[in-house]
Amino acid sequence: MDVTEPFLADLNSKHTRYGLLERSPVSSWIKHALCGFALLNILIFCLNLFLIFNTNSVAARLIPGPDGSFRDLNDPDDVLSFVPHADNARKVIDGRLFTLNTTSAWDLVGPPSPTTDALWDELSAEGHEIILVNASTLRQAGYDPAKYFSAPLSWNFGPDMYPVQIDVFHQIHCLDVLRKHAHFDRYFPDGKTDWQHFGHCLHILLQNIQCHADLELIPHRWVEKDPVPFAQFSIGKRCRDFGAIKEWNLVHSRNVTHAMWQSSRPLEESVIWPGYGEGS
Numbered sequence: 001m002d003v004t005e006p007f008l009a010d011l012n013s014k015h016t017r018y019g020l021l022e023r024s025p026v027s028s029w030i031k032h033a034l035c036g037f038a039l040l041n042i043l044i045f046c047l048n049l050f051l052i053f054n055t056n057s058v059a060a061r062l063i064p065g066p067d068g069s070f071r072d073l074n075d076p077d078d079v080l081s082f083v084p085h086a087d088n089a090r091k092v093i094d095g096r097l098f099t100l101n102t103t104s105a106w107d108l109v110g111p112p113s114p115t116t117d118a119l120w121d122e123l124s125a126e127g128h129e130i131i132l133v134n135a136s137t138l139r140q141a142g143y144d145p146a147k148y149f150s151a152p153l154s155w156n157f158g159p160d161m162y163p164v165q166i167d168v169f170h171q172i173h174c175l176d177v178l179r180k181h182a183h184f185d186r187y188f189p190d191g192k193t194d195w196q197h198f199g200h201c202l203h204i205l206l207q208n209i210q211c212h213a214d215l216e217l218i219p220h221r222w223v224e225k226d227p228v229p230f231a232q233f234s235i236g237k238r239c240r241d242f243g244a245i246k247e248w249n250l251v252h253s254r255n256v257t258h259a260m261w262q263s264s265r266p267l268e269e270s271v272i273w274p275g276y277g278e279g280s
């Protein structure tokens with residue numbers, strides 16, 4: 001793609017030059033040379049078109065694009081405005097390392113129990129993943145509605161409504177999957193698990209952490225109970241209001257049951273993506 005713009009600009013400037021040259025007296029060998037040069041240019045142009053087309057189809061095989069939310073991080077209107085995200089809230093990250101088991105966070109990250117499971121289900125919006133958006137919201141998020149699944153009329157959400165989930169809840173689901181694998185015997189008593197699901201989750205979280213690549217600084221200081229300088233993992237950050245997003249999602253989520261997914265069928269006009277729609 002990087003080649004196209006300079007090339008096209010070059011081609012345009014040559015067109016202008018030919019136009020000027022045609023009106024000036026030019027000897028015939030120059031005309032022939034120019035003709036050959038023009039032909040060569042057309043060939044290069046065709047080759048470029050081929051390469052551009054090919055590059056795009058390679059990308060399409062690797063990622064489910066060109067659709068996708070490539071939104072501008074610095075655009076104040078970036079986040080879809082219908083979700084109240086209240087970003088920029090001042091939060092302090094709880095980075096306790098040696099005293100975490102004395103806090104209520106231990107219910108979340110300590111040994112598993114029904115309390116722990118319920119907390120993770122709530123955080124990951126388990127059973128409340130699905131919200132419905134209209135075609136213009138889907139387009140605003142960067143997706144071509146013609147290529148995506150809209151809820152069948154029998155689901156009673158009205159026409160042209162698209163089931164979606166908000167990414168943060170899938171990411172928390174993935175963290176929960178990792179947590180469950182750390183307590184393998186409890187969650188997989190028959191000793192079996194889907195390692196692709198585990199790997200998918202590890203991969204999702206890695207890529208998202210890399211994507212955000214937080215640049216806050218973690219300093220060190222002398223502490224009473226450690227003979228070497230100890231890192232201060234508890235630091236201040238500007239954050240989205242996750243609680244507000246979770247509340248909004250809970251209120252707006254719709255109950256799409258397993259049976260509803262199972263009984264849905266493609267329409268004649270439905271786009272069927274190759275493979276699993278995510279490249280081979």
Ligand SMILES: *[C@@H]1O[C@H](CO)[C@@H](O)[C@H](O)[C@H]1NC(C)=O
Nearest residue numbers: 097098099100101102103106
């Ligand atoms: C927390 O863990 C430490 C060991 O790291 C242990 O000595 C202490 O008893 C635990 N406290 C509680 C409240 O479980």
Ligand SMILES: *[C@@H]1O[C@H](CO)[C@@H](O)[C@H](O)[C@H]1NC(C)=O
Nearest residue numbers: 126127128254255256257258
């Ligand atoms: C969704 O509906 C099903 C069947 O009506 C019900 O069993 C389930 O509890 C509901 N789930 C939620 C989250 O409301």
Ligand SMILES: *[C@@H]1O[C@H](CO)[C@@H](O)[C@H](O)[C@H]1NC(C)=O
Nearest residue numbers: 081082133134135136137138
């Ligand atoms: C689509 O949904 C958004 C968010 O709920 C709403 O603001 C907008 O008016 C809707 N557009 C149409 C065409 O219904």
